[in-house]
Amino acid sequence: MATTGTASLTINEMREFASFAPAEQRYIRRSLDIGLGRQDAFKLWARDAEENAAIRSQYVAYQDLKALRDMIPNETGFENIEAFIGKLTRVAAFDLAQERIDCFSSFRFLYERLLGADVRPWLPSAFCAAAALPQIRPSRRKMLLQSLSEAAATAPGWSDRAPSFYPEFIEKEAA
Structure with a gap:
């Protein structure tokens, strides 16, 4: 029975990831490679000099x-x-300033994996603080802050279950 529960939670995590915009999905996968030391992000993700510089900054x-x-x-x-x-x-502000994370859900998804389940109670405040900084463009600041639901901002408790789905780079096959 526990395996079935774990499988359904993993499927829910996969569905949540699939709901993010393609740019968010790509940024999350790249960020996990960098933050967890999974892959050489320069070789895997850099398509040009600008992206190479962004990866170095990350x-x-x-x-x-x-x-x-x-x-x-x-x-x-x-x-x-x-x-x-x-x-x-500071780290969250860096990610939000890259303009690849468009909402609290994708931010939470990324940071639960970068830092673990214990960080969940701290994510709404870090997200709000980072999104409200002057380094974030005003229109983007508004969009980000409005993406934090009242339920997430005022949650009475947080799951301590570790994430089970860690999305990775998928190579496109040649036709």
């Missing part, structure tokens, strides 16, 4: 991910909140 921005994984604060305490939220907001 590697630099993601240098704090390991530290963030180790410093997720307790939900009820106030210790280390400044350091954690500050670093998380």
